[in-house]
């Protein structure tokens with residue numbers, strides 16, 4: 467892929483911010499270059515007075531091992547949202563290029579495109595919540611720079627047929643295909659990270675906000691060809707991942723047992739919730755889920771949603787989303803929370 471042809475020229479040619487520490491790699495020394503406070507940080511359990519590693523080497527080396535990829539294939543953002551925004555600003559001019567979204571899907575793609583004033587082409591999923599491949603292919607034009615595919619998809623929870631993704635990867639080579647795998651850890655599908663070598667236009671996004679239990683720390687990953695990664699690194703704010711986040715994430719990534727057990731617990735609770743919902747006649751459809759939530763089609767969705775809020779059970783009403791009429795999206799909670807949810811739904815329909 468001739469990357470330069472698909473990256474905005476001012477980004478390709480950008481001279482990034484450089485800090486004095488770029489030229490000095492050691493940890494020991496007298497650091498008088500960055501106008502930091504040399505004394506410490508006040509009433510803190512640790513000292514945070516020094517700027518963090520701008521390229522987050524420690525976390526990337528751990529992720530490279532976990533994901534079986536190279537460190538230079540990993541970009542870390544302040545949540546996936548930062549990666550989404552940077553990818554748009556890197557590839558799309560607001561008066562010229564467009565992106566393709568496949569609703570119903572994650573809302574941030576549209577918000578981020580709108581903030582950047584980038585034209586959006588919407589190609590709805592089919593009734594089975596799968597990609598409408600011919601319609602996507604028809605929508606692609608010479609100015610299409612990004613195609614977003616979310617698998618497992620939010621808010622529907624299903625995985626996207628792998629064969630369709632390959633078809634698009636084979637046919638769309640004049641822009642980037644972004645596969646958002648925020649829920650991949652709950653899925654039986656292998657990640658598309660393992661296809662990066664084969665498809666130079668492929669970008670895979672993941673996050674620590676879901677299965678890894680670190681939503682508050684804000685850490686999202688983009689995996690791609692090292693050329694794309696170095697462009698992202700060039701345009702990101704230099705210290706986009708704080709030092710506290712880097713330290714805590716590094717510790718959390720060591721605890722592989724926690725993540726395994728958390729996923730297993732969520733999966734078994736998901737099964738139990740499905741069984742409970744199947745016994746409620748007003749529940750019309752439970753969308754098969756490869757994620758940590760269920761999209762449920764039920765009677766009086768709007769009224770139920772409001773009732774649940776009054777009962778202090780917060781779900782997500784998706785009824786106004788295309789192809790999701792009369793649905794609410796329910797995140798799998800703790801066993802006790804799920805039990806209360808089911809009780810409340812039953813009492814609403816009584």
Ligand SMILES: *Cc1c(COP(=O)(O)O)cnc(C)c1O
Nearest residue numbers: 545546547572620648673675686
């Ligand atoms: C939750 C979610 C994300 C994660 O966003 P962060 O900014 O990393 O918290 C990304 N994509 C999808 C589809 C999601 O549902």
